[in-house]
Amino acid sequence: MTPPLMKPDTRQGMSRRSYLGLSMAGLAAPWLQACGGSSDGIDPTPPDWAGSKAVQWCRDSIRESLARPDSATTAVSVALLADDRVVWQEAFGFADREKGVPAAVGTVFNIGSVSKVVTTLAVLILRERSKLKLDQPLVELLPGFRMLSPEFKQVTVRHLLSHSSGFPGNNMRDNGSFAPYLGYAEDTQRVLENSHLKHAPGELAVYCNDGFTLVERLVQAVDGRSFPEFVRQEIFIPLGMHSAGYPLAPLPDGTYVHPYFKGQSLPQEMSTPFGTGGIFTTATDMLRFGRMLLDQGVYEGKRLVSAEAIREMAVDQGARTLINPSAHSWKWGLGWDSVQQAGMNAGGVRAWSKNGGTTFFSSEFFVLPELRMALLIVGSGHDYQPGKLAEGLLLRVAAERGAVRSLPGSLMPTVPPVAQQTPPSASEVQARAGVYASSKPPLQVSNERDGSLTLSSWNGSSWDVVQGQLRLRNDGYWWSDAHPETNYRFQSVGEHHYLIRRELSGNALSWGEIPIGEWLPPSDIALPAAWKARLGSDWRYANDSPQAVTRLYAPIVWHMNELEVLPGYLLFENQLLRVTNDDQAGMIVKVPGNDGRDLFEISMVKVQRNGVESEQLHLGSVVFERFSPEEPTATKSHL
Structure with missing residues (x-):
């Protein structure tokens, strides 16, 4: 699971939404080059699969995507395993x-967060060597680990692998680079030492990159080898994944896909959080990992890990959490985004899935344990819809092979009748109307005179209507007649009140639900004078490294203010914070899933320069300095 894909910011400045999102501006031109064959010794598509209608459907879909005039994707590679062999591998684009270098099946791509399943396997290998236990407290294994919240002692190894540690989410500094950076994991541990937990360990699951980054530190602490070296010796070499690695040094030119930004070729993108998203490899090599999973930990007669460990990865972790309002929709495993992927489920096929994204690459990795199939599709862009392609290809292959009777039909949502109800009580209205906060822009739910609801999103200066004329229907969801593909419901879990969105998947095969915000009560305490004086100020990201990806978007300027409809909370860029004293503000929501990720807390720090005192804003290891609109070549960003 990656952050929601955001539209590129076309202005000179860069917003938090663009920075934390992974769909950045790319190349917009059609490149249709496709390369069969192989440069790594693996046979091309076997003759008995050459005429597969499923393969042709996927091939045509990729070509069509790359041919779009507005396409930001420059290259795609796909490999499919069935019948215990790679039956299709092909690369498209350049x-x-x-230099006119076409992408080939031997060209490496960044696979982003698909790396998390490899990281999980590394931990399970150590478990089987009695170096650790999944439910063992991290403090027993990682010397020096500490946080400001006393509950940090309850964080376990399992919490790291199941997104339930309570860590704020994502160390932003030097998160991506064009040069090797080997200190990201150590820097992340230092950031956590000065951070609070956003929820108690195990209370809920929120997608969390920092948990997997800390596995790097854990592996080195219990094994002695660096994390990349451990994975190389214990996973990549035994599996024959000769193309796979972490960006410890630049690759030879011509072996990797160049990212593009505003039509210009860039150097190799180096994903610095190794454990959470640092692997580069070929699609075909990743299927060696998939073959090992299908064979329950064995690859070509050599056992890497026990069958029980592979099964443990695929156990739904939701039952271990206390707050899980989307339990029937989100079934995640250890490392896996889903151990019952919804689209495949609609066709009666069980699939484990993991998607991945970096600033410039996106991928989907599927393993079908009962059908003994696996797939990796990866591209140098985010707009070619890899999830939709993966679902569509695998279901079509299953139908061709007779594993399913036919392709499941797309859902055609029909708006149900309006519910017949008495007027809601005051408490019910309060639980619906108001502001809902997350790591995204605040949402506002408004009660209209005709009994409908209006959902709006904060754009930095005003509220944009997302959906209006939402009415409660007899299925318990709020629908609008104009947009039946998306509807909403409200659910309370103890003192937490959630707005939950239900929408159709990319292929319209299934409904998926996710909490998109937690209702915030009006504050009975006004902002202190020190923070009032800072309202309306702008802050520029000031300490990124010269080779950081963020330099492409400089200046990154975030805005500080207060919502008129919800005074008493601090709004820094998109995030609502609770002020704790004159110089600190922290996290206030617990939103399971994806929209409560990457929360932050900020501290104001006095600094002296040339005898003049000024303020800096510290967010983890990121330093912001006050920004003046008069600074040249700068444009403010309020998204």
């Missing part, structure tokens, strides 16, 4: 457009 690895380097300027």
Whole structure:
């Protein structure tokens, strides 16, 4: 699971929404080059699969996507395993457009968060060597680990692998680079030492990159080898994944796909959080990992890990959490985004799935344990819809092979009748109307005179209507007649009141639900004078490294203010914070799933320069300095 894909910010400045999102501006031109065969010794598509209608459907879909005039994707590679062999591998587009180098099946791509399943396997290998236990407190294994919240002592290894540690979410500084950076995990541990937990360990699950980054530190502490070296020796070499690695040094030009930004070729993108998203590899090599999973921990007669460990990865972790309002919809495992992928479920096929994204790459990895199939699709962009392609290809292959009777039909949502109800009580209205906070822009639910609801999103200066004329229907959801593909419901879990969105999947095969915000009560305490004086100020990201990806978007300027409809809370860029004293503000929501990720807390720090005192804003290891609109070549960003 990656952050929601955001539209590129076309202005000179860069917003938090663009920075934490992974769909950045790319190349917009059609490149249709496709390369069969192989440069890594693996046979091309076997003759008995050459005429597969499923394969042709996927091939045509990729070509169509790359041919769009507005496409930001420059290259795609796909590999499919069935019958215990790679039955299709193909690359499309260019690895380097300027030099006319086509992408080949031996060209490496960044697979982003698909790396998390490899990280999980590394931990399970150590468990089987009695170096650790999944439910063992991290403090027993990682010397020096500490946080400001006393509950940090309850964080276990399992919490790291199941997104339930309570860590704020994502260390932003030097999160991506164009040069090797080997200190990201150590820096992340230092950031956590000065951070609070956003929820008690195990209370809920919120997608969390920092948990997997801390596995790097854990592996080195209990094994002695660095995390990349451990994975190389214990996973990549035994599996014959000769193309796979972490960005410890630049790759030879011509072996990797160049990212593009505003039509210009860039150097190799180096994903610095190794454990959470640092692997580069070929699609075909990743299927060696998939073959090992299908064979319950064995690859070509050599056992890497026990069958029980593979089964443990695929156990739904939701039952271990206390707050899980989307339990029937989100079934995640250890490392896996889903151990019952909804689209495949609609066709009666069980699938484990993991998606991945970096600033410039996106991928989907599927393993079908009963059908003994696996797939990786990866591209240098975010707009070619890899999830939709993966679902569509695998279901079509299953139908061709007779594993399912036919393709499941797309759902055609029909708006149910309006519910017949008495007027809601005051408490019910309060639980609906108001502001809902998350790591995204605040949402506002408004009660209209005709009994409908209006949902709006804060754009930095005003409220934009997301959906209006929402009415309660007899199925318990709030629908609008104009947009039946998306509807909403409200659910309370103890003192937490959630707005939950239900929408159709990319192929319209299934409904998926996710909490998109937690209702915030009006504050009975006004902001202190020190924070009032800072309202309306702008802050520029000031300490990124010269080779950081963020330099492409400089200046990154975030805005500080207060919502008129919800005074007493501090709004820094998109995030609502609770002020704790004159110089600190922290996290206030517990939103399971994806929309409560990457929360932060900020501290104001006095600094002296040339005898003049000024303020800096510290957010983890990121330093912001006050920004003046008069600074040249700068544009403020309020998204």
